[in-house]
Amino acid sequence: MGVLRNRWTWFGLLCIVACFLNAFVTVQAFTGTYGINYGRVADNIPSPEDVVMLLRAAMIKNIRIYDANHSVLKAFRGSGLELVVNVPNELLKDFSSNEDHAMNWVKDNVQPFLPETYIRGITVGNEVLGGSDQELAEALLGAIKNIYSALNNLHLTHVVQVSTAHSQAVFANSYPPSSCIFREGVAQYMKPLLQFFSHVGSPFFINVYPFLAYMSDPEHINLNYALFESNPGIYDSKTKLHYDNMFDAQIDASYAALEDAGFGHMEVIVSETGWASHGDDNEAVATSHNARTYNYNLRKRLAIRKGTPFRPNFLVRAYVFALFNENLKPGPTSERNFGLFKPDGSISYYIGFSGLKSSSASSPVLSLKVQIFSGSLLLLFSIIKF
Numbered sequence: 001m002g003v004l005r006n007r008w009t010w011f012g013l014l015c016i017v018a019c020f021l022n023a024f025v026t027v028q029a030f031t032g033t034y035g036i037n038y039g040r041v042a043d044n045i046p047s048p049e050d051v052v053m054l055l056r057a058a059m060i061k062n063i064r065i066y067d068a069n070h071s072v073l074k075a076f077r078g079s080g081l082e083l084v085v086n087v088p089n090e091l092l093k094d095f096s097s098n099e100d101h102a103m104n105w106v107k108d109n110v111q112p113f114l115p116e117t118y119i120r121g122i123t124v125g126n127e128v129l130g131g132s133d134q135e136l137a138e139a140l141l142g143a144i145k146n147i148y149s150a151l152n153n154l155h156l157t158h159v160v161q162v163s164t165a166h167s168q169a170v171f172a173n174s175y176p177p178s179s180c181i182f183r184e185g186v187a188q189y190m191k192p193l194l195q196f197f198s199h200v201g202s203p204f205f206i207n208v209y210p211f212l213a214y215m216s217d218p219e220h221i222n223l224n225y226a227l228f229e230s231n232p233g234i235y236d237s238k239t240k241l242h243y244d245n246m247f248d249a250q251i252d253a254s255y256a257a258l259e260d261a262g263f264g265h266m267e268v269i270v271s272e273t274g275w276a277s278h279g280d281d282n283e284a285v286a287t288s289h290n291a292r293t294y295n296y297n298l299r300k301r302l303a304i305r306k307g308t309p310f311r312p313n314f315l316v317r318a319y320v321f322a323l324f325n326e327n328l329k330p331g332p333t334s335e336r337n338f339g340l341f342k343p344d345g346s347i348s349y350y351i352g353f354s355g356l357k358s359s360s361a362s363s364p365v366l367s368l369k370v371q372i373f374s375g376s377l378l379l380l381f382s383i384i385k386f
């Protein structure tokens with residue numbers, strides 16, 4: 001009897017532990033710290049197959065796209081690259097009111113490509129809150145919940161994480177970082193959203209652009225602070241923390257707003273950050289030199305695998321914006337010049353990545369193969385050496 005009761009006790013305990021673990025095991029949608037946004041608003045960029053080669057040669061593992069284009073999902077099959085797809089804003093109102101449409105979207109655009117294509121996340125909507133469309137803001141949470149329950153019904157929530165990407169427009173007072181809160185008019189949508197994300201274990205995705213912040217207030221912001229170059233930095237007297245770059249400060253501003261809203265344990269992931277290499281006359285800091293400096297220093301910042309001053313235990317992870325210059329993007333000239341790579345696959349400027357081709361004379365695929373070959377040799381030598 002005693003033995004039996006013991007067994008049952010153990011069994012019960014195991015069940016409790018299993019339930020506990022299950023509740024806390026969440027999808028890890030990001031490998032390492034460096035990712036890139038593969039924006040495709042262009043009519044001159046390489047094919048998705050060539051892009052896969054480019055990404056593998058650059059050893060960039062995490063990729064975000066702004067739709068769920070099937071040619072891309074097919075090209076990524078078996079590549080080992082981890083992909084976050086996006087439900088475009090135009091679909092949110094429909095998905096919020098029609099659960100079956102959300103289900104159909106997941107059945108058409110996610111489920112058939114798993115598991116060969118590593119779809120790790122879905123961002124439902126981009127920069128919705130803080131924008132001008134009130135109905136869209138109202139639809140956001142419903143759409144997210146319906147996409148999540150579709151994944152849940154298909155038993156995919158352990159593989160695919162659901163989130164949405166925000167712009168800086170959701171914040172008020174981001175200086176100093178500790179004073180940051182969610183803006184009036186945004187908080188009413190943000191809080192239930194965070195409640196849901198905290199329940200399902202999703203991170204907070206934020207777009208961080210020191211480039212835009214600098215341009216909005218060049219008299220008061222040191223360009224070197226925005227570019228991760230040597231500068232006096234800023235001091236946050238409330239937290240007694242010092243910031244020597246704006247990227248870290250903007251991430252900590254997000255953490256401060258989350259804490260103020262009651263979600264101090266949520267992780268922040270940077271869904272976009274970058275610097276334009278060319279711009280209009282009133283975008284004078286959009287130069288190739290500054291873009292290179294920002295992206296080179298950002299890459300170093302991410303490679304050290306460290307948290308921020310306020311959240312030292314959360315590694316900073318970011319998707320850089322963007323892979324290519326996108327010639328069909330509307331807006332100021334800078335919008336079409338955020339790419340680390342030119343449309344033909346060659347590098348825009350050197351930050352340690354090699355392109356699909358180095359000169360216009362050579363075949364892109366051939367020269368990439370040579371680069372992969374020499375890359376493997378290099379790897380081989382470094383293995384032998386160590």
Ligand SMILES: *[C@@H]1O[C@H](CO)[C@@H](O)[C@H](O)[C@H]1NC(C)=O
Nearest residue numbers: 040046047048069070071072
């Ligand atoms: C998907 O991407 C391919 C390759 O870039 C393109 O030819 C096609 O038009 C895209 N499909 C949609 C629906 O956008």
